[in-house]
Amino acid sequence: xxxxxxxxxxxxxxxxxxxxxxxxxxxxxxxxxxxxxxxxxxxxxxxxxxxxxxxxxxxxxxxxxxxxxxxxxxxxxxxxxxxxxxxxxxxxxxxxxxxxxxxxxxxxxxxxxxxxxxxxxxxxxxxxxxxxxxxxxxxxxxxxxxxxxxxxxxxxxxxxxxxxxxxxxxxxxxxxxxxxxxxxxxxxxxxxxxxxxxxxxxxxxxxxxxxxxxxxxxxxxxxxxxxxxxxxxxxxxxxxxxxxxxxxxxxxxxxxxxxxxxxxxxxxxxxxxxxxxxxxxxxxxxxxxxxxxxxxxxxxxx
Amino acid sequence: xxxxxxxxxxxxxxxxxxxxxxxxxxxxxxxxxxxxxxxxxxxxxxxxxxxxxxxxxxxxxxxxxxxxxxxxxxxxxxxxxxxxxxxxxxxxxxxxxxxxxxxxxxxxxxxxxxxxxx
Ligand SMILES: [Cu+2]
Ligand SMILES: [Zn+2]
Numbered sequence: 247x248x249x250x251x252x253x254x255x256x257x258x259x260x261x262x263x264x265x266x267x268x269x270x271x272x273x274x275x276x277x278x279x280x281x282x283x284x285x286x287x288x289x290x291x292x293x294x295x296x297x298x299x300x301x302x303x304x305x306x307x308x309x310x311x312x313x314x315x316x317x318x319x320x321x322x323x324x325x326x327x328x329x330x331x332x333x334x335x336x337x338x339x340x341x342x343x344x345x346x347x348x349x350x351x352x353x354x355x356x357x358x359x360x361x362x363x364x365x366x367x368x369x370x371x372x373x374x375x376x377x378x379x380x381x382x383x384x385x386x387x388x389x390x391x392x393x394x395x396x397x398x399x400x401x402x403x404x405x406x407x408x409x410x411x412x413x414x415x416x417x418x419x420x421x422x423x424x425x426x427x428x429x430x431x432x433x434x435x436x437x438x439x440x441x442x443x444x445x446x447x448x449x450x451x452x453x454x455x456x457x458x459x460x461x462x463x464x465x466x467x468x469x470x471x472x473x474x475x476x477x478x479x480x481x482x483x484x485x486x487x488x489x490x491x492x493x494x495x496x497x498x499x500x501x502x503x504x505x506x507x508x509x510x511x512x513x514x515x516x517x518x519x520x521x522x523x524x525x526x527x528x529x530x531x532x533x534x535x536x537x538x539x540x541x542x543x544x545x546x547x548x
Numbered sequence: 549x550x551x552x553x554x555x556x557x558x559x560x561x562x563x564x565x566x567x568x569x570x571x572x573x574x575x576x577x578x579x580x581x582x583x584x585x586x587x588x589x590x591x592x593x594x595x596x597x598x599x600x601x602x603x604x605x606x607x608x609x610x611x612x613x614x615x616x617x618x619x620x621x622x623x624x625x626x627x628x629x630x631x632x633x634x635x636x637x638x639x640x641x642x643x644x645x646x647x648x649x650x651x652x653x654x655x656x657x658x659x660x661x662x663x664x665x666x
Contacts, residue, residue, distance in 0.1 A: 341650045375648035409648040410611065410622075447615035448642050508654070 288396050289528040291320055291327045291362075292437075294474030295494035297372060298356070299349040300338035305497040305510045308518070313356050315542055316495050316524055321361045327526065328395065330362050333474035333492060334370025334406065334439030336386070343377065350385040366393075370439045370475065371406040379407035390417055392424050398529055399428055403438040405453040411440060412454040421462055434463065435529070436471040441491065443484050446502035451476055460484055470535055472527065476502070477510075479539060490537060493523040574598040574632065581610040581623045581645065584652030592661045598634040611647035614660065620646065635662040 296313045306312060320330060337349040350373070357365060367386040374382045379389045389404035401424065405413050413421075428434070436442070442456035453459075463469045469487045477494035478501065497510040498521030514520050519542040528536040577599050580587040593599060603612055603623040610623040617636075621629045645656035 339648075339651060339653075371648045376650060406648075409609070411646065411648070447613070448644075450613065450644060450646050507657075 287528065287530045288328045289325075289526050290395075291323075291330045291524060291526055292333055292472055292474075292492050293320070293330065293495060293524040294333040294492040295335040295370065295477055295496060296332065296353070297335050297338040297494070297496040298353040299340065299345070300496050302497070302510070304512050306513055309496060312495050312519070312522065312542070313353070314359075315519075317357060317359050319540065319542060320524070321359070323526070326362050328362075329364035329366060330357075330360055331366040331437055331472075332357070332368065333437055333472065334368045335372045335474065335494075336367065336370065337373050338496075339372040339376065341376065343381065346373075346377070346381050347385075350381060354385055366400075366402065366437070368402050368437055368439055369404055369406050371409070371411065374404070374407040375409040375411075378409075379404070382407070390420065396529070398433045398435055400435045400437060403436060403442075403459060405438055405440045405442070405456065410454060411450070411452075413456065413459055418455065418458050418462070421459060425462060425466070428466065430465060431467050433468040433529075434466050434470075435535075436463065436469065438471065438473045440475045441473055441482075441489060442471060443482065443489060445476065445480070445482065445491075449502060449508040451502060460487065463487060478521070492525055493521065493539070495522050495524065495542070498522065574600050576600040576602050576630075578602045578604065579612070580604050580606065581612070581656075582606045583608065583650055584645075584656040586612075586643075586645075586656065586658040589658035590661065591658070592663065593633075593635050595635055595638045595662050595664050597665075598632060601631045601633050603629045603631070608649060609647050610645045610649055610656070612643060613646040614641060614643040616641040619643075622647065635660070638662045638664045 293316055296316070298313055300306070300309045302309065336353050337346065340346050340349065369379055369382045369389055374389065383389060389407050390402055392399060392401045394400070401421070403413060403421070404417065405411055408414055440453045441451055442453050442459055445451040464485055464487070471487060471489040472492065473489065474492050474494070476491045477497065477499035478491065479493055480491035482489045499508060499510060511521060523539055523541045525540060526538040528538070577591060579601060581603060582605065603621055605623045605625045607625060611620065612623060613620045617633065619631060619633055621631050623629055639662055641660045641662065643658050643660060645653060649656065
């Protein structure tokens with residue numbers, strides 16, 4: 247199998263910087279060690295907070311068309327990813343249980359147009375908080391789970407089906423057991439919706455018992471968390487664990503605490519789809535990940 | 549509403565010294581939660597004065613979270629919930645519902661204003 251990008255090109259990209267973040271607790275040297283990544287590198291795509299069913303002309307006049315554009319943009323990627331993950335808020339919340347199911351069915355039909363057939367889902371509070379994930383599970387399967395892919399252990403955590411935004415003891419116990427089987431140097435990627443750490447409690451950008459999950463993960467050398475919920479790119483490190491929030495595909499939110507109120511950033515007709523996007527995540531076991539943010543501009547990617 | 553609250557607060561303030569000697573406890577401030585607002589949503593307190601916040605819900609489960617003071621409570625319908633609270637710093641502090649309660653959940657918020665004494 248060939249490398250996704252050769253090292254020369256990679257270093258070139260990393261040098262430019264714009265839109266490309268090199269992510270590693272351990273640095274370049276490991277990446278540069280020949281042979282270590284042979285045959286193992288791959289990439290997946292993270293899409294988040296699509297809020298299918300949202301209506302708000304001033305926030306996104308193309309709310310009924312943005313998801314399809316994102317799907318088309320992923321389909322247009324040169325080399326298709328190994329898999330795609332949606333990190334929550336697939337649908338916009340509704341108090342009407344029937345409407346919730348209708349939105350989920352529509353969402354599912356749209357994303358079934360993805361060329362990649364390996365599609366993973368994670369619930370957001372908009373999908374799962376009002377019925378404890380009942381409808382979500384009927385459409386998208388388990389609320390939390392784990393799987394292995396090319397040497398990386400992926401863990402999907404659910405911090406939303408409890409409306410109090412916590413993982414809960416049962417899931418923490420499950421996580422403990424799931425981790426028990428792993429060697430301390432197993433690369434782990436955690437996928438979740440809300441930040442596991444206290445990003446900004448005043449806006450409820452936190453998971454009440456998220457620290458307990460982080461504590462369990464701390465024993466592992468190579469852990470990275472990809473999440474959504476805050477509708478913007480954000481990078482933070484707790485101990486040796488980086489946490490990367492993804493952009494939304496419906497409307498951006500302001501930076502934590504930058505304005506008095508957590509209200510969506512209005513649509514800018516001069517810059518349509520500004521602040522929206524998805525990301526490619528290239529994985530180089532055993533140590534490194536490279537994030538490439540992808541924008542949607544008039545339905546095309548940057 | 550505002551005037552009402554000012555009057556209430558005034559009453560509470562006047563009652564405080566009495567309360568202390570009469571062993572009747574600190575003043576009680578009732579906060580009603582319902583989809584998707586707190587009533588009142590603006591509460592004025594005095595620094596250092598202990599109050600009891602009493603939460604009630606008229607419809608479903610809500611939450612009250614005031615991170616600046618690490619105060620939080622579950623608000624269940626039919627179960628008034630009391631929390632003793634002594635603001636130890638002045639300023640304006642946001643609180644919000646932290647139990648996802650539906651469509652307007654994200655806007656369900658309010659503010660506590662703590663004034664320095666004197
Ligand atoms: Cu969202
Ligand atoms: Zn969310």
